[in-house]
Amino acid sequence: MTEKFIVGSIENCDLPALGINELNVRVDTGAKTSSLHVDQIRKIKKSGKPWVTFAIHPNIHKVDDWIHCEAPLRDIRKIKSSNGVSEERYIIRTTISLNEQVWEIDISLTDRSDMTYLMLLGREGMGNRLLVDPSKTYLLSR
Known part of the structure; x- marks a missing residue:
């Protein structure tokens, strides 16, 4: 196991498999599941397996810049948001890069x-x- 490293409540991360770099992320120990804001989400089939396509504009100051992504659908889960409302969300597994370390995480869209x-x-x-x-x-x- 690698040694733990200290992060602040807000950091920059990369999601390299999705082509997303320098994304501001809120580090929240009160939340169980990681989540990502996406638009235009659609469930599709690819080689007979469920996938999702979606769009994200990773720079909040340039809302006209979009990255279109697709990923295998890992799961559909009922997740309770911070306002207490439960909703079904698509879950994908992707890589995250923080502090020059890369590992896989599940993210709800x-x-x-x-x-x-x-x-x-x-x-x-x-x-x-x-x-x-x-x-x-x-x-x-x-």
Whole structure:
């Protein structure tokens, strides 16, 4: 096992398999599942297996810039959002890169347009890799 590293409550991460770099992520130990804001989500079949296609604009300051992605559908789960409402969400598995380390995480795809950050990194995605200092932000960018 690699040594745990300290992150702040907000960091930058990459989702290399999706072609997304320098994405601001809210690190949230109160959330079980990681989530990603996406638009235009569609369930499709590819080689007879369920996949999802979706679009994301990873730079909140350039909303006209879109990245179109597709990934195998891992699961459909009922997830309770921060406002207490449960909804069924598509779950994908992809790679995350933080602090020059890369590992796989499950991410729920949802509408986070009313949230400040496009991505939330929950406990399952952190695994036993991170320690969170909630009083700091962007510790890995220094």
